Amino acid sequence: MTARALIIGAPRSGSGKTSVTIGLLRAFQKRGVKVRGIKTGPDYIDPGFHEAATKLPGLNLDSWAMAPDLLRHLALEQAEDAELILIESAMGLFDGIPGEKNRSGAASDLARLFGLPVLxxxxxxxxSQTAAAVACGFMHYDPAVKIAACIMNRAGSERHKKLSGEAITAIGLPVVGTVLRDPTLTLPERHLGLVQASEHPEMDAHIDRLAGAMERSLDLDAIFAAARPFDMPAGSTEKALLPPGQRIALAEDAAFTFLYPHIKREWRAMGAEIIPFSPLADEAPPADCDICWLPGGYPELHAGRLASAKNFMTGIAQFAETKPVHGECGGYMVLGETLEDADGVTHAMTGLLSHATSFAKRKMNLGYRRVTLVGDGPLGADGEGVRGHEFHYASVVSKGTDAPFATIADGVGNDLGASGGRRGPVSGSFFHAIARN
Incomplete structure (x- = not known):
């Protein structure tokens, strides 16, 4: 079976792509279509909504961080046994960073690489009619990116729908439906984006409401017909992150949630076992594992509970005496001496590294990152390169005395200096790894 695929794009963030995408995923699933979702870029929250809508794992495809061969491998893997793939764009369709062709991080890169149309x-x-001028710009901005059809979102009335729709149709772009303005369809947000699907009250019922809105408002047959066969040469996992151990103790709860689905999938495919444990439930990393991995998440929202989780604190310290422990972003914060929460309360953390962080002293750090590892460690050997990104509001208020984990540059190569810390078998930084360079 060759799946059909379609990219769902928009002029900007906040256009309603996620609500439309997860509504369509559920609506097609209710029709009996084997459908799966993909999110472009480094957004680690939206794949959880795709999974909630389909009950199947989501996936990120990032054209800056992932080499084309890895993109193809992961895309075809996601398409196995599927009839339809909906690829949700991050930000605006053409938004990326300057650099190598088709490696900007924009969803339009995938449209070119995979030959896929855009909804x-x-x-x-x-x-009203001005929407047609915007649509016309999209149709002609890049001849290699085909805009197949349009969904009008948040129309205020039937008259508004008619004025906008007629203007867009007149420029030759099919309108496959209009979703009227409805505040009840909005997903809640917080400082790192949408509240995660796993934390959303009555998530399944909300997705059903979105699906109902899409079924009433959109021509699902036309959308399916607009998709094109997801047919491309086989890729490879040459640039995928290698498993850091045979048995990986993975912190997994409301404080530790941000590990990309493709990383877990490829680690397992390479023969590794992933053993989850919950620091918030005061569980220690299992002693029979080879490495402990603390992913990103929201430790700043749970700092008090983590500080009082004595079994976790004792257990991870004992684990780190002989085995590697690595922390990404929120995990890195927990590896430090202290974490100051939003209320200015300072909580003792594991102290396995000597830095201190604060969520009270906020500064947004966001962007692609390329690291060069300093010393052998969980992400590779000394001098190897890894691509990923940072997205956090917490700040390091005391750098500590540890050796750096890596040197780091932004997505266009500007040197950002040393990153993170490394002490014995313990390492960490705010960097989220996506793929090898």
Whole structure:
């Protein structure tokens, strides 16, 4: 079976792509279509919504961080046994960073690489016929990116729908439906984006409401017909992150949630076992594992509980006496001496590294990162390169005395200096690894 695929794009963030995408995923599933979701870029939250809608694992495809061969491998893997793949764009369709062709991080890179059409979601609130000018710009901006059809989102009335729709149709772009403005369809947000699907009250019922809105408002047959066969040469896992051990103790609960689905999938495919444990439940990393991995998440929201989790604190310290422990972003914060929460309360953390962090002193750090490892460690050997990104509001308020984990540059190569810390078998930084360089 060759799956069909379609990219769902928009002019900007906040256009309603995620709500439309997860509504369509559930609506097609209710029709009996074997459908799966993909998110472009480094957003680690939205794949959870795709999974909630389909009950199947989501996936990130990032054209900056992942080499084309790895993109193809992961995409085809996601398409196995599927009839339809909906690929949700991050930000605006063409938004990326300058650099090598088709490695900007923009969803439009995938449209070119995979030869896929785009379903354009236009938030028409505050405009009517002008929406056609925006759509026209998308149609002609890049001849290699085909805009197949348009969804008008957040129309205020039937008259608004008619004015906008007729103008867009007149420029030759099919309109496959209009979703009227409805505040009850909005997903809640917080400082790192949408509240995660696993934390959303009555998530399944909300997705059903979204699916109902899509079924009433959109021509699902036309959307399916607009998709094109997901047919491409086989890729490879040459640039995938290698498993850091045979048995990996993975912190997994409301404080530790941000590990990319493709990383877990490829580690398992390479023969590794992933053993989850919950620091918030005061569980220690299992002693029979080879490495402990603390992913990113929201430790700043649970700092008090983590500080009082004595079994976890004692257990991870004992584990680190002889085996590697690595922390990414939130995990790195927990590896430090202290964490100051949003209320200014300072909580003792594991102290396995000597830095201190604060969520009270906020500064947004966001962007692609390329690291060069300093010393052998869980992400590779000394001098090897890894691509990924940072997205956090917490700040390091005391750098500590540890050796650096890596040197780091931004996505266009600007040197950002040393990153993170390394002490014995313990390492960490704010860097989220995605793939090998």
């Amino acid at each position: 354009l979601v236009l938030d028409v609130s505050g405009q």
